[in-house]
Amino acid sequence: MSATVTIESALSLKDLRKSFGPTEIIRGTNLEVKRGERHAVIGPNGAGKTTLFNLISGRFPITSGEIYLNGTRIDELAPQEINRRGLSRSFQITSIFHRMTVFENIRCALLWSTGYRYSFWSPLWAQKALNEQAERLLDELNLLERRDLQAGLLSYAEQRALEIGITIAGGATVILLDEPTAGMSHSETEYAVALIKRVTEGKTLVMVEHDMHVVFGLADTISVVVYGEVIATGKPEEIRANRAVQEAYLGALTE
Amino acid sequence: MMDATVTTKATPGATTGLTSATSSRQLTLWIVLLLLAACLPWMVYDWNTGRHSGFVLTMLSQMGMMIIFALSYNMLMGQAGLLSFGHAVFFGLGGYCTIHLLNAAEKGGLPVPIELMPILAGLSGLGFGIAFGYMAAKQRATAFAMITMGIGELIGTVAIMFHHFFGGEGGVSANRMIEKSLFGVSYAAPVEVFYLILVWTLIAALCMLFLTRTPLGAMANATRDNFERAQFMGYDPRRVRFLQFALSGMFAGIGGGLYAITYEIVTFDAVASALSANVVLMTYIGGATIFYGPILGAAVITLMQSVLSLYSNSWLIYVGVMFIGMVTFAPSGLAGMIEAHGPIARAGRLRRLIVPYLRISIPAIALLLGFVGLVELLGFLTIGQAQGKKLVLFGNKIDVRATMPWAVTTALLVIGAAWLRVELRGFIRVWGDITADLKLRSV
Ligand SMILES: Nc1ncnc2c1ncn2[C@@H]1O[C@H](COP(=O)(O)OP(=O)(O)O)[C@@H](O)[C@H]1O
Ligand SMILES: [Mg+2]
Numbered sequence: 001m002s003a004t005v006t007i008e009s010a011l012s013l014k015d016l017r018k019s020f021g022p023t024e025i026i027r028g029t030n031l032e033v034k035r036g037e038r039h040a041v042i043g044p045n046g047a048g049k050t051t052l053f054n055l056i057s058g059r060f061p062i063t064s065g066e067i068y069l070n071g072t073r074i075d076e077l078a079p080q081e082i083n084r085r086g087l088s089r090s091f092q093i094t095s096i097f098h099r100m101t102v103f104e105n106i107r108c109a110l111l112w113s114t115g116y117r118y119s120f121w122s123p124l125w126a127q128k129a130l131n132e133q134a135e136r137l138l139d140e141l142n143l144l145e146r147r148d149l150q151a152g153l154l155s156y157a158e159q160r161a162l163e164i165g166i167t168i169a170g171g172a173t174v175i176l177l178d179e180p181t182a183g184m185s186h187s188e189t190e191y192a193v194a195l196i197k198r199v200t201e202g203k204t205l206v207m208v209e210h211d212m213h214v215v216f217g218l219a220d221t222i223s224v225v226v227y228g229e230v231i232a233t234g235k236p237e238e239i240r241a242n243r244a245v246q247e248a249y250l251g252a253l254t255e
Numbered sequence: 256m257m258d259a260t261v262t263t264k265a266t267p268g269a270t271t272g273l274t275s276a277t278s279s280r281q282l283t284l285w286i287v288l289l290l291l292a293a294c295l296p297w298m299v300y301d302w303n304t305g306r307h308s309g310f311v312l313t314m315l316s317q318m319g320m321m322i323i324f325a326l327s328y329n330m331l332m333g334q335a336g337l338l339s340f341g342h343a344v345f346f347g348l349g350g351y352c353t354i355h356l357l358n359a360a361e362k363g364g365l366p367v368p369i370e371l372m373p374i375l376a377g378l379s380g381l382g383f384g385i386a387f388g389y390m391a392a393k394q395r396a397t398a399f400a401m402i403t404m405g406i407g408e409l410i411g412t413v414a415i416m417f418h419h420f421f422g423g424e425g426g427v428s429a430n431r432m433i434e435k436s437l438f439g440v441s442y443a444a445p446v447e448v449f450y451l452i453l454v455w456t457l458i459a460a461l462c463m464l465f466l467t468r469t470p471l472g473a474m475a476n477a478t479r480d481n482f483e484r485a486q487f488m489g490y491d492p493r494r495v496r497f498l499q500f501a502l503s504g505m506f507a508g509i510g511g512g513l514y515a516i517t518y519e520i521v522t523f524d525a526v527a528s529a530l531s532a533n534v535v536l537m538t539y540i541g542g543a544t545i546f547y548g549p550i551l552g553a554a555v556i557t558l559m560q561s562v563l564s565l566y567s568n569s570w571l572i573y574v575g576v577m578f579i580g581m582v583t584f585a586p587s588g589l590a591g592m593i594e595a596h597g598p599i600a601r602a603g604r605l606r607r608l609i610v611p612y613l614r615i616s617i618p619a620i621a622l623l624l625g626f627v628g629l630v631e632l633l634g635f636l637t638i639g640q641a642q643g644k645k646l647v648l649f650g651n652k653i654d655v656r657a658t659m660p661w662a663v664t665t666a667l668l669v670i671g672a673a674w675l676r677v678e679l680r681g682f683i684r685v686w687g688d689i690t691a692d693l694k695l696r697s698v
Contacts, residue, residue, distance in 0.1 A: 057487060079486040089487055097480035100473075108477045111470050112489030118498055120471035170488060 009068065010035045010174050010204040011056065011087075016065035018048075018055055018228075025051050027228035029065075033174075033221075038205045040219035048228040049208045050092055053176050057089040058082045069174060084112065088172035092179045092208070094159045096166060098152030102143050105151050105162055107134040109169035134169075140199065141165045142191075157188040161195060168199045175200050177207040181214055193218060216240075285547075292453060296446050312445045313517075314561040319452035320513045321557050323459045325537040325549035327506035332535070333543030334467060335499045336479030337392075338400045341407025342507060342534050344387070345380045347526025348410070349508030351421060352379035353515035357429035368435045369442060373455050373512040380508015384501035392497040395482070407531050414523045426522030429515070442516075452513050459509050464546060466502065475499045536574065540581050542588025551589045569634045573627075602696075604689050611682045618674035624649075625667030632660060 011033040018026035025048050033039045041049050054060045056067055058079035067075040074082050097105050107130065114130055116122060124130070138144045141161045146154060151162060164180055180196060181189045193214055196205070209215050215222060216236050223233040224245050232242050239245055295315060299308035324346050331337040353376045359365040360372075367375065391402040414421040421427065431442050440447050466472045478485045478492040485492040515521050524530065533556070541552020556574065563570035585592050599605055628648060635646040635655050646653045653660050 059483075059487075078491070080489050080491050083487055083489045091484075095481060095484045097477050097484065099480050100476055104473060104476070108473050108485075109488050111474065116470040118471050118474070118490075118494060120466055120469045120498065120502065122469055123465065124468050124470065124473060166484070166488065 008035050009033065010037070010070060011206065012068045013052075013056070014066040014068075016052075016055060016067065017063045018051060018060065019063050024063075025228050026055065026063075029225070029228065029230055031223060031230055031233070033204060033206055035070075035204055036202065037221055038200070038219050039207070039221045039223065040215045041206060041208045041223050041225055042210070042215060043225035047225045049225055050178055051228075052225065053089055053178050053206075053208065056082075057087065057176065083170065083172065086173040087176070088167050088170055088174070089176035090163050090167040090178055090180060092182065094156075094163050096151045096159060096162050098150065100151060101148050102151050102154065102162060103134060103138060103147045106137050106141075106165055106169055107131070109166040110134055110137075113170040137165055137169055141195065157184055157192070160184065160192065164192075164195065164199065168203075172203070174204045175206070177205065177209075179208050179210060181209065181211055189214065289457065293450075296449060307444075307446050309445060310561070312449050314557060316445070316449050316452045316513075316517050317561070318554050318557045319449075319456040320510045320517070321534075321537060321553035322456055322550050323510035323513070324507055324534055325541065325553040326460055326463050326546075327503045327510065328534045328538050329543055329546075329549045330463065330466070330475070330499055330503040330506070332538055333545075333548070334472065334479065335475040335496055336396075337496065337500070338396070338535075339391075339403040339531075340400055340528070340535070341387075341403035341405070341410070341531050342503075343526050343528070343530035344407055344410045345383055345504040345507035346511040346514070346530065346534075347414070347521065347524075348383050349376040349380040349511030350515040350521040350525045351414075351427060351511075352376060352508075353512040354427045354429045354519075354521045355420070357431060357433060357515065357519075358427075360433040360435060361430055366435065368437045369431060369433055369516065370437045370451060372516060373509045376512020376515070377505045377509040380511065381501055381505035383508070384504020388497045388500035388504065392500045393493050404528075407526075407528050410526050411523070411528060414526050421523070424523065426520050428520040431516050431519055445517075448517055452517065455509065455513055459506055460550070463506060467546060471495065471498055471502075536578050540578060540588055542590030542592075542594075544587045545590040545594055548588050548590035555589065567631060567634070568638060569630045572630055576626075598693055599689055602693050604693070607685065607689060611685045615675060615678045615682050618671045618678055620671075621667050622671030622675055625664045625669070625671050628660070628664030629668060632664060 009032050011031070013029050013031040016026055016029040016031075017024060029048075029052065041052070043049055051060070055062050055075075058074070058077055058081070062075050065075070066073060069082065069085055069087050072085065074085060074087075077085075097108065100108070107124070110130060110133055111117075114133070116127075116130075135144065135147075138147060141164070143154075143158060143161060143165070146158060151159065154162060160180060160183075164177065167177065168175060177196065181192045184192060189211060196207075197218065207218070209218075219236060221233065222236055222239040223230050224239065224242075225231070232239060232245050234242070292315065296307050296312055299311040300306075301308070324342075327345075328339070328342050331339050331342070353372055356365060356367070356372060356375055357369075360367055360369075387403075387406050391399055391406065394402055415423065431448070434441070436442070442448055442451065474485060474490055474492075474495045477488075477490075478495050482492050485495065511521075511525060514525060537552040537556045538549045539552070540556065541550065541554075542548025559570060559574055563573060567573075581588060587594075596605065596608075599608065631646065631648055632653075632655055646655055648660070
């Protein structure tokens with residue numbers, strides 16, 4: 001188990017394991033994500049993709065192994081500390097602030113990175129730069145018209161867009177998106193892909209995705225997870241041609 | 256019913272033209288109410304004796320401190336989604352501290368003018384908020400509620416046990432005329448105290464309103480809506496709760512300080528669980544989802560406490576039934592009911608509701624009369640009769656042994672309830688039509 005970490009790795013997992021009770025769900029995962037890469041994680045349902053994200057982002061404690069973000073070890077940090085180091089994630093099941101307005105959702109997501117911390121002395125209405133930044137992001141998400149609506153009242157696709165917005169707002173350099181287009185119609189998916197491309201420009205993206213069009217259209221590297229292990233990592237064309245992948249994964253997909 | 260419409264409409268933002276017009280109208284309304292409160296003592300001034308009505312002044316002063324108390328409670332309940340059952344601790348401890356400070360000031364040991372005493376009361380509330388927040392704020396929902404209840408019981412017991420600070424059953428008293436005033440006021444007259452409370456209520460309410468529009472206030476809302484997500488935006492939601500809790504304790508302490516100054520005595524009641532329950536009631540009935548809700552709730556409940564209790568021993572029953580009614584039918588409280596009319600009023604459709612309102616008000620009044628009559632009859636049977644009094648209901652002397660009063664009140668209750676059900680259905684239909692129409696037009 002060498003702990004050598006190549007510095008161009010934005011994210012690296014070393015022999016990562018996670019058990020829930022007696023069942024081991026993540027079974028010795030190794031993964032390198034290079035800086036600036038668009039990395040898709042694919043695999044059948046229940047393979048452990050979401051669990052992997054939960055471990056990386058600090059939501060669950062790991063059982064064993066190591067996680068490095070830009071060369072520093074993060075597997076013992078709390079989620080907020082990991083986030084402050086530049087990693088942000090979205091949720092497969094939309095996780096927004098449903099009683100707050102769309103604008104407030106985005107503004108809250110900007111607060112930490114803009115240095116407001118726990119301030120109870122800065123009047124938000126007077127923070128011009130902050131409010132403009134939130135508006136610009138809303139515009140980019142195509143949610144400006146929904147600015148003052150309660151987030152819980154947005155349509156599903158709009159909530160997914162907001163979910164992405166909250167994730168990228170803080171300026172994290174490593175973005176994890178968990179099935180951002182799941183449940184979307186064809187046109188909504190197209191729109192979401194364009195959005196993801198735009199807002200993750202120049203950043204490291206790790207994305208769980210089931211839609212193969214999206215995967216092959218967006219990713220420059222693909223990792224295949226089956227039963228808690230990465231069975232293959234490579235360029236899209238390599239993955240498409242990989243016999244093991246076809247058997248293990250594409251077979252499971254058509255089940 | 257009506258309430259569903261509150262949640263389906265967006266909270267008005269701060270910058271769109273429409274909402275800023277409404278909020279400036281709202282601001283005018285609040286200023287008018289404030290001026291009215293300031294003038295009220297003079298409307299009940301007796302020019303013959305040259306005195307204010309002590310009853311009204313006491314009630315208004317009580318309202319002021321309860322408004323601060325309820326607003327501070329809503330920093331937890333409405334804004335941070337935290338249900339506390341021990342909030343009186345901060346009010347009461349603020350009160351006890353102030354009593355001791357007043358005594359120290361009178362002896363010359365504390366050079367603080369009376370007008371600034373509430374600041375010290377607030378600081379003591381803040382201190383206790385930090386101490387207890389450290390214990391409670393780390394916990395999630397149920398555990399938090401249990402711990403605050405435990406803290407409430409703990410302080411309640413301590414207040415009876417430790418005589419030095421709490422004075423035992425008799426409490427601790429002081430004299431507010433410490434002869435140190437910024438403005439040379441003696442505060443001998445209750446009306447002077449009333450103005451002190453009015454000013455402090457305004458200051459505290461504005462500070463709490465300000466807090467809702469700061470990063471901490473916004474993140475308190477965020478942790479209320481989605482505790483976990485806040486973590487993935489860089490925030491420690493426990494820290495957010497802790498700070499919110501401590502600040503809430505501070506404002507409760509200010510309320511308690513004004514209590515001490517007004518009554519010049521603080522007893523066990525000020526920290527007791529009954530007051531903790533009362534603030535839940537006020538906040539909920541007023542409406543926890545809107546900033547001014549607790550102001551309404553505190554005013555209404557205090558009014559009921561002061562006025563209804565003059566006429567009826569059973570007034571607590573009415574408050575209780577009102578609470579249950581609000582929880583069941585209007586969970587966003589009085590303020591929520593008012594806000595639900597906002598979109599309709601802006602669309603100029605309020606007039607369409609006049610007839611439906613009249614139609615439900617008739618059976619509602621019948622139901623109310625029947626209910627009140629029955630409660631009073633029953634209450635008289637158990638207490639009043641033994642005291643050899645005569646029951647006077649709605650201006651008539653009533654013989655509680657006759658069948659007639661019982662038959663009439665029961666009939667009013669039953670018929671009123673049945674009729675109200677029918678009328679409510681019609682009301683909801685009209686309401687639904689109007690709001691559906693508004694939604695169509697807004698799309
Ligand atoms: N908190 C948890 N407790 C117990 N089992 C879990 C938990 N989270 C996930 N699992 C299990 O781990 C496996 C992988 O789940 P998940 O990571 O959500 O898969 P994927 O995202 O690849 O579809 C599933 O069998 C699931 O039941
Ligand atoms: Mg998943």
